[in-house]
Amino acid sequence: MVRGWEPPATKYGAGHRGVDLAAPPGSPVRAAAAGRVAFAGRVAGRGVVSVELSRTGDPPLRTTYEPVRATITEGDRVATGEPLGTLEPAARFHCPTACLHWGLLRRHTYLDPLTLLPPHLLGGTPPRLLPMTA
Template identity: 75%
Template sequence: MRVSRCVRACVRLVLLVVLTPAALLAPPPPRLSAAAAGEDGAVPAVPAAGRAWPVGVRPRVLRGWEPPATAYGRGHRGVDLAAAPGTPVVAVAAGRVSFAGRVAGRGVVSVELARTGGPPLRTTYEPVRASVAEGEAVTAGEVVGTVEPAGSHCPTPCVHWGLLRGDAYLDPLALLPPWLLRSGPSRLLPVLRVPVPG
């Protein structure tokens, strides 16, 4: 009986000595944002439905998406894109304007994206002087407003671009297909061993 207890105690000690360093050295599991995760803890999928950047061709990202650890925690619930005041702001994908007005003194435009599941994805742009009205249908690349000269929270003029599914904040860059995220111009490769038409 004593030998059995001693063996079990030794096995526990060996496991503790072997597993503790492995647990301490292992990278932490990815932390899902309570603000981004659903009730089951899963982050909702984002289809690459975008067809245009909100501003410019390939704007500089001043600050990326930093999901908060809790619903009311610190973080950055969108992406800040460099944009001068007066720059046109376009809908990244087709949808319907769900809000166009002022929130806390800043102009905000929100577009509910078509065919993105339920609840549908919703993009937000601020500070933007709206040129569309609530309920209006918009196409990808259609101007929804212009960047306002004041109201930006960036050190330089910018547009804050957000993405939500219901109340869950998501990374808006996930809306864009890989070809839109690539930097630099497209390059054509030479075609070899093809006869020149005569």
């Protein structure tokens, strides 16, 4: 991770509304969870993909990925891990190295996208298998 989640103190305050993940340009960008592509296009010169996550309430959670050269289109259904596109070559828009900016929102409120990942992927306790009893 190049830069972590830094929630702003106020709606328009300074902060970092997502996480930046180092990756070489051309790397596949995959859906963090199943859902429907709400947007796939360009914003401020960068490719952006936004996915409304299935079964996450009303309004649904929405993940954002940028800068991405999309291979999907608005309205497409995607499964967890399905490719959304590739990291654009000009990915150094705010990181010292090429990176993917990954965000999470519910309506207009930004959230930490790492909360979508299981704890064992974040250095927490790995899952344990318990013996089955009859």
